[in-house]
Amino acid sequence: MGFEDTALLSRILTMMTLSFHILYATIGVGVPLMIMIAQWVGIKKKDDHYILLARRWARGFVITVAVGVVTGTAIGLQLSLLWPNFMQLAGNVIALPLFMEVFAFFFEAIFLGIYLYTWDRFEDQRKHLLLLIPVALGAAASSVFITIVNSFMNAPQGFDLVNGELINVSPLLAMFSPAVPTKVAHVMSTAFMTSAFVLASIAALRILQGSTHVYHKKALLMTMKLGLVFSVATALIGDFSGKYLAEYQPEKLAAAEWHFETEDEARLILFGVLDGQEPKYAIEIPYALSILAHGLPDAEVTGLNEFPEDEIPPLWIHYLFDTMVTIGMWLAFFSFVYVVAAWRKWPIITKKWFRWLTVATGPLALIAIEAGWWFTEVGRQPWILRGYMKTSEAATTSGQVDLMIILFAGLYFILGVGTIVVLSRMYKRNPVEKELAQRQKADKGGDPE
Amino acid sequence: MTLEIIGVSVLWLFLFLYVIVASIDFGAGFFNAYSAFTNKQHILTNIIQRYLSPVWEVTNVFFVFFFVGIIGFFPQTAFYYGTTLLVPASLALILLAIRGSYYAFATYGARINHRGYIYMYGLSGLLLPASLSPVLAMSEGGFIKMNGGEPYLDYWALFTSPLMWSIVVLSITAVLYISAVFLTWYAHKAGDLKATELIRKYALVWAGPAIVTATGIIFELRSHNPEHYSRILDLWWMFAISFLLFCGTVYLIWKKKNYGLAFILLVGQFFTAFFAYGVSHYPYLLYPYLTIYDGFTNESMAIALIIAFIAGLGLLLPSLYLLFRLFLFDKDYVKGKSDYHA
Numbered sequence: 001m002g003f004e005d006t007a008l009l010s011r012i013l014t015m016m017t018l019s020f021h022i023l024y025a026t027i028g029v030g031v032p033l034m035i036m037i038a039q040w041v042g043i044k045k046k047d048d049h050y051i052l053l054a055r056r057w058a059r060g061f062v063i064t065v066a067v068g069v070v071t072g073t074a075i076g077l078q079l080s081l082l083w084p085n086f087m088q089l090a091g092n093v094i095a096l097p098l099f100m101e102v103f104a105f106f107f108e109a110i111f112l113g114i115y116l117y118t119w120d121r122f123e124d125q126r127k128h129l130l131l132l133i134p135v136a137l138g139a140a141a142s143s144v145f146i147t148i149v150n151s152f153m154n155a156p157q158g159f160d161l162v163n164g165e166l167i168n169v170s171p172l173l174a175m176f177s178p179a180v181p182t183k184v185a186h187v188m189s190t191a192f193m194t195s196a197f198v199l200a201s202i203a204a205l206r207i208l209q210g211s212t213h214v215y216h217k218k219a220l221l222m223t224m225k226l227g228l229v230f231s232v233a234t235a236l237i238g239d240f241s242g243k244y245l246a247e248y249q250p251e252k253l254a255a256a257e258w259h260f261e262t263e264d265e266a267r268l269i270l271f272g273v274l275d276g277q278e279p280k281y282a283i284e285i286p287y288a289l290s291i292l293a294h295g296l297p298d299a300e301v302t303g304l305n306e307f308p309e310d311e312i313p314p315l316w317i318h319y320l321f322d323t324m325v326t327i328g329m330w331l332a333f334f335s336f337v338y339v340v341a342a343w344r345k346w347p348i349i350t351k352k353w354f355r356w357l358t359v360a361t362g363p364l365a366l367i368a369i370e371a372g373w374w375f376t377e378v379g380r381q382p383w384i385l386r387g388y389m390k391t392s393e394a395a396t397t398s399g400q401v402d403l404m405i406i407l408f409a410g411l412y413f414i415l416g417v418g419t420i421v422v423l424s425r426m427y428k429r430n431p432v433e434k435e436l437a438q439r440q441k442a443d444k445g446g447d448p449e
Numbered sequence: 450m451t452l453e454i455i456g457v458s459v460l461w462l463f464l465f466l467y468v469i470v471a472s473i474d475f476g477a478g479f480f481n482a483y484s485a486f487t488n489k490q491h492i493l494t495n496i497i498q499r500y501l502s503p504v505w506e507v508t509n510v511f512f513v514f515f516f517v518g519i520i521g522f523f524p525q526t527a528f529y530y531g532t533t534l535l536v537p538a539s540l541a542l543i544l545l546a547i548r549g550s551y552y553a554f555a556t557y558g559a560r561i562n563h564r565g566y567i568y569m570y571g572l573s574g575l576l577l578p579a580s581l582s583p584v585l586a587m588s589e590g591g592f593i594k595m596n597g598g599e600p601y602l603d604y605w606a607l608f609t610s611p612l613m614w615s616i617v618v619l620s621i622t623a624v625l626y627i628s629a630v631f632l633t634w635y636a637h638k639a640g641d642l643k644a645t646e647l648i649r650k651y652a653l654v655w656a657g658p659a660i661v662t663a664t665g666i667i668f669e670l671r672s673h674n675p676e677h678y679s680r681i682l683d684l685w686w687m688f689a690i691s692f693l694l695f696c697g698t699v700y701l702i703w704k705k706k707n708y709g710l711a712f713i714l715l716v717g718q719f720f721t722a723f724f725a726y727g728v729s730h731y732p733y734l735l736y737p738y739l740t741i742y743d744g745f746t747n748e749s750m751a752i753a754l755i756i757a758f759i760a761g762l763g764l765l766l767p768s769l770y771l772l773f774r775l776f777l778f779d780k781d782y783v784k785g786k787s788d789y790h791a
Contacts, residue, residue: 066553069506070546076513077538080520084531091524092746096753099521103761106510110768113503114775134768171753397599398535407539411546422554 007395010082013405017075018377019370020412024068026369029143029188030195031061032136034226039129041222049215050222052435055119057199060423062116067415069109074408082401086384086394089166093159094152096171101145108138140188147187151179154376155248156385178248182241189237190372193230194365197331199223201362208355215432220358221342227361228335235332238325239292246293249386250302252379255313256321257289262303266290271322274315313379320375327368331361452751453741456522457734459758460515461727467511468723469627469716474508475574476628477501478548480651482571485564492644496636502556503776507769509545521754525744529735533593533602534584541580547573578620586613589674590736600738612669619662623719626655630698630715634708635777649702656699660692663722674736680729687725694718 035054042050080087111134122128152158158174160167200223203216245253253259258269260277266289272282287297294301304312334357341349348354384391477497484493519526551570555563587593592607593600607613629652636644667688671678681688694717701711732740745751 063553066506066549069509070542070549073509073513073545074542077516077542080516080527080531081535081538082531084527087520087527087531088524091520091527092750095517095521095524095746095750096757098517099754100757100761102510102514102517103757103765106507106514106761106765107768109506109510110765110772113506114772117503117776166747169747169749171750396532396535397601398532400536404535404539407543411543415546415550418550418554 006397006399006401007392009401009405010395011391013401013408014075014078014082015374015377016405016408016412017071017078018373020416021068021071021075022369022373023366024064024071025143026191026194026366027061027064027198028068029139029191030193031057031064031199032132032139033192034195034199034223035061036129036132036136037226038219038222039125039132043125043129047218048436048439049218051125052432052439053215053219053222056427056432056435058116058119059426062112063419063422063426065112067419070415071412072105081398082396083384083394084396086389089385089389090149090152092166093156093169093171093174094149097145097148097152097175101142101149104138104141104145106138108135108142111135111138143187143191144184147184148175148177148180150376151177151183153383153385154183154380155179156388161388179244182237182244185237186234186241186372189230189233190365190369193227193234193331194362194369196223196227196230197335197365198362200227201359204355204358208352208359211431211433213433213436215436221339224335224338224342224358227331228339231328231332231335234328238328242292243294246301249380251304251307251312252317252376253293254302254304254307255315256317256375256379258315258318259289259301259303261305262300264290264298264300266293266299266301268292269318270326271319274318311382313381317375317379320371320378323371324368324375327364327371331365331368334358334361452748452755453745455755456745456751457727457731457741459755460518460522461724463511463518464515465720465723467508467515468623469719470504470508470511472578472624472627473631474501474505474548474628475577476624476626477632478551478574479571479625480628480632480648482568482574484647485567485571489647492641492647493632496632496639496641496644498556499639500635500776502552504772505548505552507772509549512545518754522746522751523734523739523741523744524746525739526734529593529600529739530584530587533587533600536602537580537583541577544573544577544580548577574624575621578624579617582616582620583607583613586610586616588730588733588735589670589677590733590738591673593735593738595738610673612666612673615662615666615669619659619666622655622659622662626652626659627715627719629655630702630708630712633702634712637708645708649705652702653699656695656702660695677729677733677736680731681725684725684729687721687728691718691722691725694721 035057038050038057039054042048042052042054111131115128115131115135118128118131152174155177156174157177158170158172200220203220203223206216207220242253257266258272258274258277258279259266265287268285268288269279270283270285272279274280289301290297290299293299338349338358340346380386382390382392384394477500481493481497547569551566555566555570586607587602589612592603592610592613594603595601629648632648633645633652636648667678667681670681694714697714698711698718701707701714732742734741734744746754
């Protein structure tokens, strides 16, 4: 009994840490690219607004990175503290990407420090922009390596387990599991998408608050365009992820889709409630599940009936999947409308309700990130290492996990509130109008606008 | 040289680097808080922020490197130390969070320079070594015990152990000493006479306690872990070199000569002592349960990790050089003549 309990408590603490960390991690991976694009556009167009945009984003970014470093250190250590049995096994097989992640982050941290403290130190802006490349690469590489570890948990390979002994370990084979291509691509594209929408939200909010400066309009249009590109990419990659699941983790897909019996011409069920095995009040799209799973309307999709009862993930992941997909679709659609409207100069774009919808894109994208990670983690249950180790066998036996949950809940609460307070205070004290005026004063004879 | 030795040496080296860079960071925070308390804050704050703000994240990575690396090279440590360290490591995480958030919220952000925050930040610098260093005591055996095949930490034995408390005191005094010697040099480079003089005093004050507690620990090991103690005695010459280097540092600081060399000698002192301790600890990762041989990962993983390490180092060393050139050896930056923060 006590054993089961610590497993549950450990899951709660891990869930808390990861749910909090993923927000900062997503922004940490995505925003460097946004800063890079803004600074590059600024240099190309010789437009000071974009350069200032990059600079102001960088100031906020450093705060989220600092908090992300803290929560990232927490999850890194908690993996061993809460799941010692898993880490003992995983350490033997998948330690390589974990190790490489540290180097990637090392690299990122060094250049981030340099980038931040060398604004205006170079005559040539392009040299300063160069310093951002290792930051963006390091951030992207760390997310790739961590996602590789997560892929391994979903589709383990590269070792044999014989009588509890690990043999024939191949670190490279373990790194390149079948889950890697879709997972890595999905994590990257959603990080870029989410960062673009979060930045768009901020710009839209400033405009709604009455700021009329063209700076915000430039920021908003640029981020919405980027949001469109990456949300479309995400949708395409999402389709591939469905095909991956159908092939390698059919029980996860079947649970997400409430697909109980193996059958061809399978329908896709959106939302609804479950009555026994019969979905009610759901939106049903004929053939769509077969297309998602195998690309053909008459393809056969494996159902939950093929799996032993105790190896089926909880069925409520259906809602997580639906939340993620619905938000993703909406963001792609909305940003498309926005970009077209901006291009055709439709007046709808300046309507208040439309602005509010624009503000909503950032928070929605963050919710989709949470739903997506919850889906993939809960959808892997009861396994921590699919097919090899169950989550309940992996947990610590320490009796103090409950206390730590309270401790960390307090910590994350303070960090979360602190981030919001500090960011909003920082930008309020130094609004862009004020900063632009100062810059014009500073270099008279320059060419503002 | 076996793979086991290479692995453990790499980890020990990074732990050493963490001890040095983190001590500078922790101690600086404490001195900053102390000077705020005695209303001399204006003297130190500038120096501390110029150096620490750009590099603290890098400091933190050394720590992450160590605990990720040890799981990689010695996965069994997760089994023994993972469960037993839940509470101390979680406390350390909270303290690290206080430090990280201080940089995020107080120095980068809206500059919340509330006194309470400065004190908390300063205090965390002392509590962190106090929460991390007991692991060294635990590795000496007698505190981690087995119950039905599962390890647990005997808190009573740990908290009543003079060895544990000596190690805690050593970690704190060492933090303050290392930090003061480094900051004396840095303040001197910055041409800040007042700050140099103040921190130089701190360095001299903490030199004595640091060396006394370090010696005390060796004698406590005699009763706690005789096997380890006898191996330490075999390596007496390394500790002797370390002591000579210590004398050199104190002499230079005392005579106000060549602070740069003083800091280099200090690094040498800690390096020899740290490695002498590490070598005498060999082959145990945890007395008496785990040695580097039975806790080692498989051969293919070990080779992969070492290759990754070499490749990573090739990337890292030039970047670290660049970082230090800009923030440590750039005269204009150190002196505060130029400020290019975003």
